[in-house]
Amino acid sequence: MLKAIKARLQQGYRTTSYPDGPPPELPRHFAGLPVIDSSKCLPACRQCIPACPTQALDIDTRTRQVSLDTGRCLFCRECQRVCPAGAIQFSRDFRLASSSRERLVVTDSSPLPAVELDGAIVRLLGRSLKLRQVSAGGCNACEADTNVLGTVGWDLGRFGIQFVASPRHADGLLITGPVTENTRLALEKTYQAVPSPKIVIAVGACAISGGPYLDHPEAHNGAASLVPVDVYVPGCPPHPLTILHALLATIGRLPRGL
């Protein structure tokens, strides 16, 4: 017992003060929200297009605008590497989540992604959010970095957000993975078991668009092909901070301006 108390003192207080304080330090090579400057593109270059594993990039033939769909992006930065002009960069902004699929597409002048849910559902949720997690073909990275929010480093419980065992106790689902055909039935049944009104959060490139499994006959190009999705959280996997930000935004618990 004494040892356990000593250990407790040694381990100290480790919970991040975010969102009231600064977010934990992100690694130097962190790739966050892309920043695009199409005016830098060399004429008829298009080198980034075939380099992208998930067809996340497009160049409008008329306007010559580059667009990057963060809902498909694996943040591998291959496009940045092959671009001779530096037209695609990745910022350190971890706030990637959006309630609109369209707003995940980044261009020179696109508005920042934002979670703007119907006020009624936010009011209904009040100060708590109970989620049932469904891994539908996820590789255990999105799952792990969702799970980590429950550890003392993040302490998700202090926001009233919890992962529950039964869908009947849940306000909604947090889905990871491209939704394989083999999990389709389980996902549909779990969705039906959640009482209405319910919200669905799709975490990771797979759950948003299929990710690397885009257009595989074995999978369904993401959760939205089967259930209505309210919040999209890009990344492969998204950093825990990105997921936390998305969850806090969902229940309207982010201080203004964050």
Added chain:
Amino acid sequence: MLHDQYVTVHNSQAFDCDESLLPDLERFRQAVLEAVAKGGRIAALSARPVNDGDSRIVAVVAFDAEGVLQVFSSPVAGEYPAIAADCPQAHWFERDLWEQRGIVPLGHPWLKPIRFSHACSRGEAADDPSPATCGVTDFFSMSGEEVHEVAVGPVHAGIIEPGHFRFQCQGESVYHLEISLGYQHRGIERAMLGGPAVRTIHYVETASGDTSIGHAMAYCRGVESLSGTHVSPRAQVIRGIALELERVANHVGDLGALAGDVGYLPTMSYCGRIRGDVLNMTAVLCGNRFGRGLVRPGGVAFDLDDEAVRQLTRRLKSAAKDTRVAVDLLWESPSVMARFDRTGALSPELCNEIGLVGPAARACGVPRDVRRDFPFGIFRFAQIPVSTWDSGDVFGRAYVRWLEIQRSLAFIQEQLDALPPGQILSPVGALAPNRFSVALTEGWRGEICHVLSTGPDGKFDWYKIFDPSFHNWFGLAMALRNQQISDFPLCNKSFNLSYCGHDL
């Protein structure tokens, strides 16, 4: 290299597949059984499609003590006498072979799909050998008074991947557990064909997403062997550091989860956080906590500068100290030890018979570790002692992890202190046509085996991935025999196997 009718190769040494060809199936079957009888272990067994819809059955038998791989192959069509009938190790492999190629291993004791891959090909295959819905199949069952069946999954209570578990119980005791997977099947092996292409590296990095480094290394070593690429010493060291960080992060997380499963919250809380700290060290290497984007054919995509080395050294020290304090609590808590001791025990004989790998095997006292037995990359020059324990139970699997954490942390520090100079990424040429390679690495769960071959155009015409979970799921089923069903979560956690790495 050429023996009479089989090939002996080292880890990721390219060869010509025809060299391994035996005249007929009977010779093949004998050769595999003899090799296993001599102490070999089946690392891979599958059927490779060759021209005109024909297949060739291929077996890779690993001799751990000698550090060599024997490869056998033979033409196969329609059906053949199952190897599993005489050699339990072949059980899962032959189910996979049957499911993928439609070739029937006659006399197989329990022939049914392992992934239900045909359930998702949407009725395209006419001679569909497997059921239409994942998990809908006959299960091994028992009858009798007081015998009852418990079904769990595919959706579980926590944040975990899907899988179905079917227990045959009498009262609280489990007589038999059957594990039915396939829910995570994404078609990776199929999609690897015709590669390398832009997505290939992402398939291997997400084959089992908590083992991105381990699988990416196996893939890269395979590609490097087929293209004759030399990887610089500096890149080898960075890869080694990343692989060991992956091991430490997951082992620490597992110890925390084991503590949580027996209700010992201090270690659970501390280890949960420390795991995150170690993932953050991997992010120091490349920006991603799972090491995505780091390992690339030819070396690594990110270099380590002095600042990063200093940061890692500092973080390693505090992670080592925090982990020791957190983990020592486990061994000193009688309530924890009472649950760990003698729960889910496997004997070394059974371990060898069913071909377990990784910490699960080492916890049975079987000193099996690809880093030592088939050394690759930096492990050819810097050895990490193999950690074993002999109890074969939950305690053994936990304690081996703790030993490995300490040794890996020491290794990482040594490597950081002596980082060789030089470039980090060599150019990779085209793959040689009609060549074959078997690449093994030791992921944190155990042996990762990638078997790859190229066609006349130098593109993959076959790609097989064997995650350690492929070998070990059956070990979990065996560990549950005669256990209390309430110990299932604990036993399960002590293996902590990958669903997606199995289902691919």
